[in-house]
Amino acid sequence: MLAIDDVHKHFPGGVTALQGIDLTVGEGEIVALVGTSGCGKSTLLRILAGLEQPSRGAVRLDGATITGPEPRIGFVFQEPRLMPWLTVEANIGFGLHDLPAEVQHGRTQRLLHRVGLHGFAKALPSELSGGMAQRAALARALAREPEILLLDEPFSALDAFTREDLQRHLLELWEEWRFTALLVTHDLEEALALAQRVVVMRPHPGTIHDVLTIDLPTPRIRTAPEFQALKATMAAKLKLA
Amino acid sequence: MVMAVDRLRLTLPSARARQPRQASLALWGWALPLALLAAWELTTRFGLVAPHLLPAPALVWREVADLWRDGTLFEHLGITLWRVLTGFALGTLAATVLGALTGYSTAAHRLLDPTIQAIKAVPSLAWVPLFILWLGIFEASKVTLIAVGAFFPVYLNLSTAIGQVDRKLVEVGRMYGFSPLTLVRRVLLPATLPAYVTGLRGGLALAWMFVVAAELMGASQGLGFLMLDGQMTGRPALIIASLILFALMGKASDLALARTTAPWLRWQDDFARMRKT
Numbered sequence: 001m002l003a004i005d006d007v008h009k010h011f012p013g014g015v016t017a018l019q020g021i022d023l024t025v026g027e028g029e030i031v032a033l034v035g036t037s038g039c040g041k042s043t044l045l046r047i048l049a050g051l052e053q054p055s056r057g058a059v060r061l062d063g064a065t066i067t068g069p070e071p072r073i074g075f076v077f078q079e080p081r082l083m084p085w086l087t088v089e090a091n092i093g094f095g096l097h098d099l100p101a102e103v104q105h106g107r108t109q110r111l112l113h114r115v116g117l118h119g120f121a122k123a124l125p126s127e128l129s130g131g132m133a134q135r136a137a138l139a140r141a142l143a144r145e146p147e148i149l150l151l152d153e154p155f156s157a158l159d160a161f162t163r164e165d166l167q168r169h170l171l172e173l174w175e176e177w178r179f180t181a182l183l184v185t186h187d188l189e190e191a192l193a194l195a196q197r198v199v200v201m202r203p204h205p206g207t208i209h210d211v212l213t214i215d216l217p218t219p220r221i222r223t224a225p226e227f228q229a230l231k232a233t234m235a236a237k238l239k240l241a
Numbered sequence: 242m243v244m245a246v247d248r249l250r251l252t253l254p255s256a257r258a259r260q261p262r263q264a265s266l267a268l269w270g271w272a273l274p275l276a277l278l279a280a281w282e283l284t285t286r287f288g289l290v291a292p293h294l295l296p297a298p299a300l301v302w303r304e305v306a307d308l309w310r311d312g313t314l315f316e317h318l319g320i321t322l323w324r325v326l327t328g329f330a331l332g333t334l335a336a337t338v339l340g341a342l343t344g345y346s347t348a349a350h351r352l353l354d355p356t357i358q359a360i361k362a363v364p365s366l367a368w369v370p371l372f373i374l375w376l377g378i379f380e381a382s383k384v385t386l387i388a389v390g391a392f393f394p395v396y397l398n399l400s401t402a403i404g405q406v407d408r409k410l411v412e413v414g415r416m417y418g419f420s421p422l423t424l425v426r427r428v429l430l431p432a433t434l435p436a437y438v439t440g441l442r443g444g445l446a447l448a449w450m451f452v453v454a455a456e457l458m459g460a461s462q463g464l465g466f467l468m469l470d471g472q473m474t475g476r477p478a479l480i481i482a483s484l485i486l487f488a489l490m491g492k493a494s495d496l497a498l499a500r501t502t503a504p505w506l507r508w509q510d511d512f513a514r515m516r517k518t
Contacts, residue, residue, distance in 0.1 A: 051412065068418075075416050081409050085431045085508040095417035097427065126510035144417070 001026060002048070002148060002180060006057035009043055009206075016205035017043045021057070023199060023208065027147075028178040032191035032198045036238060040206025041184045045150050048182065049075045061148070071095075074146030074179075076154045080133035082125040082140075088112070089121040092139045111139040114173070131162035135169065142173065151183045155190065167193055171219075188231050188238075193220050200237045210237055296478040304482040308467075321452055321463040322490065324380070328387025329448040333441065335388070336395035340440075344403025344433075345425055354400070361393050365451065369458050383455035390451035391444035398440030402433035435509060438502045445498055449491045464490075 002025040009018040017040040025031050033041040046052045048059055050069040059066045061073070082091045093108040112118045115135040125133055134154060141149060151170075155163040167190060174181060185191050191198045192214060200210045212234065216226055278298060284290055285297040292300075308314035339357065343350040368386055376382035406429055414428040430437075456465025464483050471479030 049416065051415065069416050071418060077409065077413075079409065081413050083410060083413075083428070083431065084510065085434070085505075094413070094427075097417075097419075097423065124508050124510075126508070 001062060002182075003060045004044070004048070004057075005060065007044070007047060007054045007059065008056035009040065009047065009052070010055045018047075018054075019205040019207050021206070021208055023211070025180055025182065027180055029197065030174065030181045030183065030195045032195035033182065033184045033201060034186060034188060034191050034198055034234065034238065035201030035206070035209075036186070036203055038206075039201040039203040041201050042152055043206070044201075045075075045152050045182060045184050048148075049073060049150050051075075071144050072146055073148045073150060074141035074144055076134075076138055076141045076149065076151045078153045078156060080125065080130075080137040082128075082133055082136055084125050087122050087124060088117055088128065088136050091125065091136055092117075092143055094140055095144050107143050107145075111143050114142075115139040115169070129162075130158050131166060134158065134166060138166075138170070138173070142177070142179075145177075146179060148180045148182070151181065153184055153186065156185070156187065163187075163190070170194065188234050189222055191234070192216070192227060192230055193222060198234065200234060202238075293475075293477060296481065300478040301482045301485070304476070304478045305486070308482075317463055317467055318486065318490065321456065321465070322494075324383050324387060324455065324463065325445075325448045325452045325494070328384045328451070329391045329445055331384065332388035332391030332448070333395050333444055336392045336440070336444070337399060337437075340396045340399030341403065341425055341430070344400040345421065345429065350400075357396065361397075365390055366454055369454065373458065378459045383452070383458075383460070386455045387448045387451045390447040394443030394447060395437070395440040398436045398443070399433060402436030403429050406432045434502075434505050438498075438506060441502065442495060442498055445494060446491065449487065449494070453487070 004021055004023040004025075007018055007021040008016070010016050021040075021044060023031075033044065035041050043052065047054050048066065050066050050073065053067070061070075066073075082088075083094060086094065089108055089112060092111050093104050096104040096107060099107075109118075112121055115138060117132060117136055117139070120128065120132065125136070128136065134157075138154070155166050158166065170181075171194060181194075183191070183194060195214055198212045198214060199208055200212065201207065202209045212230070214230065216224075216230070220227060222228075281295070282298050285292065285295060305314065308317070339353065343354050343357075365386070368389060369382075372382040372385050376385060410428055410432060411424065414424045419427065452463070453465045453468070456463040457469055460466040464486055468480050468483040471477065471483065
């Protein structure tokens with residue numbers, strides 16, 4: 001269980017990015033964080049990743065405070081951030097350097113197949129399309145078999161078709177592994193299509209405005225009236241900010 | 242649609258013709274040296290310049306042939322090449338360690354970089370008297386001088402480039418809990434390879450520059466010695482022959498370095514690669 005307890009974040013220069021954030025995320029849950037830019041959602045995700053420290057409060061994973069990056073937590077960035085000098089295969093195995101060679105090989109090969117990149121094992125990142133590169137980045141994060149996967153607007157740079165394809169793909173992977181996922185997005189449809197709960201944040205300073213439980217049946221039909229109604233509700237909550 | 246088909250037909254044969262065309266393009270590099278050689282030959286043939294200033298190409302060639310025949314050519318070339326490569330290797334080694342250190346650590350940068358920059362400001366030839374005093378007139382002082390010359394381009398390129406590595410890639414390494422050494426080895430050094438290779442090539446060029454200075458300051462063998470010998474004994478052909486040998490050796494060693502390092506840089510998705518295709 002991931003517990004965010006009264007987290008504040010002040011940046012030097014007087015900007016308060018986050019103020020009094022409380023949130024608990026259960027095992028295997030998918031939670032989406034939505035909000036306009038400047039609401040601190042990405043900062044919150046970076047604190048969860050251990051890449052930044054909260055100014056006040058703490059984040060706990062099964063009771064232990066997170067003070068820095070740890071292997072139980074995986075991160076998918078907005079950009080693929082693949083190492084341009086490594087092949088796709090080597091990029092997927094990039095975080096496995098401390099594991100035995102045969103484990104590295106086994107996991108890399110399985111994930112290559114799982115994300116449909118086995119035909120591109122020896123390709124360089126510059127030879128991949130945006131969607132393929134982001135799938136490789138997803139595979140790299142999953143290769144460590146994290147309990148928690150943090151995703152920072154992972155599909156926002158992709159075209160609409162590729163984005164939906166990758167969202168579907170992420171759900172398939174989640175069905176298989178049941179990791180806990182926190183997804184930052186500004187795409188309300190993405191939040192509604194993937195998450196069981198949506199956290200609506202507001203800026204200046206970043207606070208949690210509302211937490212919505214989405215109990216639409218899966219797989220979710222984007223054109224369904226209930227889906228569109230929820231999207232309108234959420235949009236209204238965001239515009240109030 | 243018609244246009245697209247046309248374009249397709251146009252690109253197919255040219256793609257097939259790429260290999261021979263590349264080879265013929267490489268020959269263009271010979272155009273200027275050959276033109277200079279022709280101009281040189283004509284200048285001497287029509288007596289435009291006095292022969293004791295500019296001897297004919299055939300005379301220069303004869304000097305080289307004589308050296309070849311009495312077996313000393315390869316001794317001179319060999320000792321010069323040995324000095325260059327040894328000095329270059331030592332300078333590069335020191336530059337790589339110090340460059341990685343100052344590039345990675347702010348503390349090391351604050352501590353070491355000002356001193357290194359100050360040493361860089363000393364004109365390199367000004368080291369000669371001190372090195373001779375400390376290390377004698379034989380190989381040690383020469384190799385040290387060359388190492389000093391090769392050091393700075395490698396150090397500066399590496400140290401600067403590490404500071405400029407994309408923060409986003411470094412963060413990926415942090416996310417996987419890399420130790421500082423792992424981060425240097427798996428992210429920072431590979432990312433800086435292009436700049437590092439530029440530094441290596443600059444360092445090698447300076448090593449060739451410094452070997453002349455080292456050999457002019459007292460040697461009984463080597464290309465620089467030949468040059469000095471030509472000056473002392475009034476043989477301009479020997480001076481010019483040494484110059485040409487320097488140019489050939491320098492170019493050949495740079496080409497070898499470029500070829501050796503090319504596989505490290507194959508991933509670069511840049512303009513140079515675009516020009517090739």
